[in-house]
Amino acid sequence: AQSxxxxxIHITVSEGASLELRCNYSYGATPYxxxxxxxxxxxxxxLLKYFSGDTLVQGIKGxxxxxxxxxxxxxLRKPSVHWSDAAEYFCAVxxxxxxxxxxxxxxxxxxxxx
Amino acid sequence: xxxxxxxxxxxxxxxxxxxxxxxHQTENHRYMYWYRQDPGHGLRLIHYxxxxxxxxxxEVSDGYSVSRSKTEDFLLTLESATSSQTSVYFCAISEKxxxxxxxxxxxxxxxxx
Numbered sequence: 001a002q003s004x005x006x007x008x009i010h011i012t013v014s015e016g017a018s019l020e021l022r023c024n025y026s027y028g029a030t031p032y033x034x035x036x037x038x039x040x041x042x043x044x045x046x047l048l049k050y051f052s053g054d055t056l057v058q059g060i061k062g063x064x065x066x067x068x069x070x071x072x073x074x075x076l077r078k079p080s081v082h083w084s085d086a087a088e089y090f091c092a093v094x095x096x097x098x099x100x101x102x103x104x105x106x107x108x109x110x111x112x113x114x
Numbered sequence: 115x116x117x118x119x120x121x122x123x124x125x126x127x128x129x130x131x132x133x134x135x136x137x138h139q140t141e142n143h144r145y146m147y148w149y150r151q152d153p154g155h156g157l158r159l160i161h162y163x164x165x166x167x168x169x170x171x172x173e174v175s176d177g178y179s180v181s182r183s184k185t186e187d188f189l190l191t192l193e194s195a196t197s198s199q200t201s202v203y204f205c206a207i208s209e210k211x212x213x214x215x216x217x218x219x220x221x222x223x224x225x226x227x
Contacts, residue, residue: 009154032213043204043218044157051213090156100145100164100211101172106156 002027004093006105013081014113021076021108023065023091032095033074034102035065038088047089050074061085086112117141120205120219127226133192135222137205139185145208146188147216148172148180150201157204163188164211195226 003026013019025031032051036044048059055067065076074091088109094102117140127133137146145164149157149172159172161180169180177199179191192199202223206216 006156034215036218043220044216045218046215049215094212100208100213101147101159101162102212102216103159104149104157106154 002031002093002095002103004091004103004105006089006091006108008108009106010109010111012111012113015083016080019076019078019081019085019110021089021091021110023074023076023105024072025074025091025093026072027093027095029095030069031093033065033067034092034094035059035063035074035076036090036092036104037061038090038107040087044090047076081110081112083112083114086110118205118207118217118219120203120222122222123220124223125225127195127224129196129226130194133195133224135190135192135203135205135224137188137190137207137219139188139207141207141209141217142185143207143209144185145211146182147206147208147212148178148188148190149204149206150174150199151204151221152201160190160203192224195224197226200224200226 005024034049035047038044050067088107091105092102121136147162148160158174163169163182181189205219
């Protein structure tokens with residue numbers, strides 16, 4: 001069965017600092033990988049996705065993620081964080097025998113200090 | 115934004131009562147999903163649908179049932195609500211299945227007292 005682990009429950013960064021959120025997945029074949037963001041009281045919005053090809057994926061709001069098969073990772077990065085990036089971030093994996101379903105990680109809560 | 119709405123947005127109900135949550139889409143997407151979100155657990159799949167009258171269980175389906183009688187509506191029913199079902203419930207839709215990602219609704223916050 002596929003699974004996703006987000007090792008960091010909560011991360012705090014200063015505005016303007018760089019950000020990396022970790023995501024590790026377990027999956028037997030080439031996964032379909034996603035990052036979603038959830039602002040307080042809102043639904044989840046897709047930031048970016050990886051299906052195949054270039055392992056560095058660009059998303060909205062200046063985010064990018066890199067797929068590393070050897071490390072089973074899909075970490076999310078942003079070079080300079082803005083206060084509006086404070087939110088909860090979810091990594092998800094799909095594909096293959098999961099049929100049409102995505103499996104989500106537990107989420108990482110990001111706090112941005114002024 | 116994709117046309118997906120959940121109703122109600124908030125609900126308080128008593129233990130033992132049945133509750134139905136509605137997800138309505140205007141995108142004509144084939145796939146629809148119900149997840150619950152709880153602190154420390156992320157999102158967990160309750161049930162999903164891959165077409166009218168075609169549904170399947172997710173990882174936390176006990177105590178829940180679903181129905182999809184038409185493409186645009188996916189109903190989640192808590193047959194006899196318990197306090198452990200206090201949660202935020204999200205509906206999601208997808209045109210081609212999870213491999214292509216979801217679009218989420220705004221959620222329903224359910225409190226069982």
